[in-house]
Every structure is written in C-alpha cells, then in structure tokens.
Amino acid sequence: MKLQVRQTGKINGEISVPGDKSISHRAVMLGALAQGTTTVTNFLMGADCLSSIDCFKKMGAAFSRPDNNTIIVKGNGLYGLREPEDILDVGNSGTTIRLMLGILAGQPFFSTVTGDASIRKRPMGRVTEPLLEMGANIDGRQNGSLAPLAIRGGALKPIQFNSPVASAQVKSAVILAGLYAGGQTEIREPHKSRDHTERMLAYFGAEIAVNHCAVKIKGGPNLEGKPVEIPGDISSAAFFMVAAAAMPGSRLMVNRVGINPTRTGIIDVLRNMGAEITIHNVDEVNGEPVGDICIRGSELKGTVIEGSLIPRLIDEIPVITVAAAAAAGETIIRDAAELKVKESNRISAMALELRKLGVNVNELKDGMIVHGGSRMKGAVCESHDDHRVAMSMAVAGLLATGETLIKNTECIGISFPGFAETLAGFTHCANI
Numbered sequence: 379m380k381l382q383v384r385q386t387g388k389i390n391g392e393i394s395v396p397g398d399k400s401i402s403h404r405a406v407m408l409g410a411l412a413q414g415t416t417t418v419t420n421f422l423m424g425a426d427c428l429s430s431i432d433c434f435k436k437m438g439a440a441f442s443r444p445d446n447n448t449i450i451v452k453g454n455g456l457y458g459l460r461e462p463e464d465i466l467d468v469g470n471s472g473t474t475i476r477l478m479l480g481i482l483a484g485q486p487f488f489s490t491v492t493g494d495a496s497i498r499k500r501p502m503g504r505v506t507e508p509l510l511e512m513g514a515n516i517d518g519r520q521n522g523s524l525a526p527l528a529i530r531g532g533a534l535k536p537i538q539f540n541s542p543v544a545s546a547q548v549k550s551a552v553i554l555a556g557l558y559a560g561g562q563t564e565i566r567e568p569h570k571s572r573d574h575t576e577r578m579l580a581y582f583g584a585e586i587a588v589n590h591c592a593v594k595i596k597g598g599p600n601l602e603g604k605p606v607e608i609p610g611d612i613s614s615a616a617f618f619m620v621a622a623a624a625m626p627g628s629r630l631m632v633n634r635v636g637i638n639p640t641r642t643g644i645i646d647v648l649r650n651m652g653a654e655i656t657i658h659n660v661d662e663v664n665g666e667p668v669g670d671i672c673i674r675g676s677e678l679k680g681t682v683i684e685g686s687l688i689p690r691l692i693d694e695i696p697v698i699t700v701a702a703a704a705a706a707g708e709t710i711i712r713d714a715a716e717l718k719v720k721e722s723n724r725i726s727a728m729a730l731e732l733r734k735l736g737v738n739v740n741e742l743k744d745g746m747i748v749h750g751g752s753r754m755k756g757a758v759c760e761s762h763d764d765h766r767v768a769m770s771m772a773v774a775g776l777l778a779t780g781e782t783l784i785k786n787t788e789c790i791g792i793s794f795p796g797f798a799e800t801l802a803g804f805t806h807c808a809n810i
C-alpha cells in the first residue's frame with residue numbers, strides 16, 4: 379500500500395486518536411494475570427496489541443470483543459496461565475516480547491517466543507540478563523540475546539537491578555518477573571521512563587512503591603480484574619500536534635489524550651519551539667491522567683532535545699524531526715542512541731527520508747542535527763516498514779510543496795488504524 383499526501387496551508391478542527399498502545403498491552407497482560415474480569419474500553423485494535431492478545435490466548439486467558447473498541451479479558455490469577463502448545467509470535471511488537479518475557483520467566487512451563495524480521499534483530503539481552511539472574515532458564519540466538527528465545531520459567535529470586543538503559547520495556551519485564559519472586563525486587567533506571575506498568579499494577583492491587591527512578595515490587599500479590607479505560611495515545615496525537623504546530627493559523631483540539639508526565643515531552647518541545655499548547659478537561663482514569671490538548675500553530679524555531687527529556691518523547695522523535703525541518707534554525711537531538719534499535723533505525727531512516735524532501739540533516743552517533751527553515755519539496759518516500767516513520771513522512775507531506783508518496787504503509791496499522799482517514803479530514807490523502 380502507498381499513501382499519497384498533498385500540501386495544505388493550515389489545519390483547523392477537533393480529532394480523537396486511538397487508544398494508547400503501551401497501556402493497551404498492559405491491560406491485556408495484567409488482565410490475563412488478574413483474577414476475574416477486566417473490561418477494557420477504547421482498546422487499541424492495532425496489530426501489536428492484537429499480537430499480545432493472541433499470545434495470552436495461547437496460554438489460556440479468555441478474550442472477547444463485544445464491540446470494535448472494547449475487549450473483555452478473563453484471567454485465572456497470577457498462577458493461572460498454562461503451557462502454550464505452539465510458538466508465541468509477537469509479530470512486530472517489542473512491548474509484547476519484552477514484557478511477556480518477564481511473565482514467562484515466572485511460569486512453571488516451557489515456552490518459545492519469536493517475531494517478525496525486525497523483532498529478530500532487536501536486542502533482547504537487556505531483558506534476558508536480569509531474568510537469568512532471577513533464576514529463569516532462557517536461551518536463544520546469540521547467547522540468548524536475540525529471538526527466537528526458549529524459556530523454562532519457575533519460582534524466581536528477587537534482585538536489585540540497575541538498568542543500563544532508560545527503557546520501560548526492560549523495567550516492566552523485571553517488575554513483572556518480580557511478581558513471581560519471593561520477596562521484594564528493586565529496579566533503578568538512569569532516567570525515568572514511562573510508568574504505565576507501575577500505575578496499572580497499583581490499580582490492580584499489587585504492592586508497588588515508586589520513588590522517581592526507583593521501583594520496588596513485592597512478589598505474590600492477588601491481582602484483581604478491574605475496568606480499564608485506555609486514554610488516547612499521545613504518540614499518535616503527536617503526528618497531528620506537529621502538523622498543527624508547524625502551520626501558523628492552525629488550531630487543533632485532540633480529545634481525551636493520555637498526559638502522563640512520562641509521555642508529555644512532545645508538549646514541552648513544541649512549546650519550546652514556539653507553539654501555543656493548552657490542556658483542558660483534565661481527568662484521571664485508572665491511575666492515568668487524561669486531557670484535551672489544544673495546539674495553535676506558529677513560526678517554529680529550532681531547539682535542543684537531550685538527557686532526561688529523551689525517554690519522555692522517544693517515540694515522537696521521528697515526527698519531531700519533521701517539526702525541526704519546518705522550524706527556523708537548527709534542532710539538535712542527542713542522547714537518543716536507543717532510536718537505532720526501534721522498529722527501524724530511526725536516526726538513519728528519518729535522515730534518509732527527510733533528505734529526499736530537500737532537508738539538510740547531519741546524523742550523529744546518538745541523534746541528529748536538523749537544519750530547518752528551507753522549503754520542503756514533495757517526493758517519493760519509504761516507510762522502512764516502520765509505522766512511525768511512515769506517519770512522520772505523511773506529516774512532512776502536509777508541509778512540503780506538491781505531493782508526497784510514502785511506500786509500504788501497511789505498517790501504519792501497528793499503532794494507528796484510521797490514520798489516513800483522520801488525515802483526509804485536513805488535506806487530500808489517499809491510500810493507493
């Protein structure tokens with residue numbers, strides 16, 4: 379599939395975006411480990427979250443789908459999973475494989491996990507190493523650091539784990555394994571990453587204590603199924619936030635989006651670049667803050683993005699490079715080497731694609747410098763089979779003269795089914 383996008387002058391209106399991907403995954407997994415029923419509304423029916431459902435179905439959790447945005451999970455408690463008869467296939471989903479590894483480490487059975495070509499290249503040692511230390515048996519390609527992986531789990535011992543990376547997937551894997559450890563597991567990370575696992579576990583009744591970059595979790599809790607409302611995904615909203623921010627005269631309202639402070643780096647950055655952003659109707663659902671985000675566009679200017687800000691906007695960096703291309707002056711992104719091990723190498727992918735539109739970009743070992751301000755020209759681009767690269771280039775297409783064509787855009791369904799339809803509310807945009 380190809381996505382064709384034409385330039386537009388400004389965007390005005392109100393949209394909603396699909397449910398948060400990270401929180402949807404956690405609702406599936408914790409629902410499967412809880413006793414009783416977890417009804418999840420505004421669930422993201424994207425390919426990644428469907429992979430999580432598929433894996434937990436294979437381990438005996440029951441799922442039903444009363445409507446297109448709702449799932450009902452019936453779990454059998456922390457020790458209620460059973461040995462899967464076949465390989466657990468996570469497709470393209472890093473969150474599924476890494477979080478599930480933490481759970482599998484604590485199961486008294488054998489399992490094997492794999493995923494697509496991108497997943498089979500992504501580093502798993504960062505998760506399997508602490509799980510081995512807790513006592514799980516895990517092996518796989520390259521000394522257990524690449525999928526496919528084989529796991530024989532069981533009772534675990536608690537550890538004190540200092541994560542070398544600020545990664546919510548790594549942190550969550552160890553927290554989830556900690557549910558199966560006798561005693562208290564402690565995790566510390568260099569900068570605070572998204573904390574949805576911690577919030578949902580507390581909501582489901584686990585004993586968990588969080589002190590900025592440190593988490594303590596007690597093993598053996600009784601998790602209780604609860605209703606979960608998934609907030610709109612700020613990582614999906616980000617594409618339209620950048621589009622509105624970069625076009626003076628635009629005014630866009632995005633309704634009921636998750637505004638957990640570990641995810642709102644995009645708001646801070648767009649404000650730094652000169653956009654006006656206000657938040658309305660703030661509310662809280664299952665321990666997660668939500669609100670309506672209003673963005674007014676202006677002439678943007680370059681900025682510096684680094685340090686503890688990086689984990690707060692890691693998935694938004696591809697689209698931030700598009701804002702940077704539209705902004706006057708230079709935008710410097712550093713401390714973001716993690717981008718190289720996402721669904722694609724997002725540093726080289728975005729640099730390559732932006733150059734096709736005439737943008738001057740320097741790649742750094744841990745980021746990039748975007749020299750903004752020159753007019754972008756429509757071109758033929760590649761998605762690199764990465765949903766966020768595909769959608770970022772669609773936003774670039776809104777800002778570039780003429781027409782932009784993005785190839786291989788099926789991947790958009792990973793996180794944002796309906797993206798093209800939402801975009802078509804603002805400009806000519808067609809799947810061809």
Ligand code: S3P
Pocket residue numbers: 399400401403473544545546547548550571572692693716
């Ligand atoms: C996620 C954590 C982040 C993020 C990914 C989703 C999660 O990955 O990039 O899209 O749901 O925990 P890392 O933990 O590898 O930084």
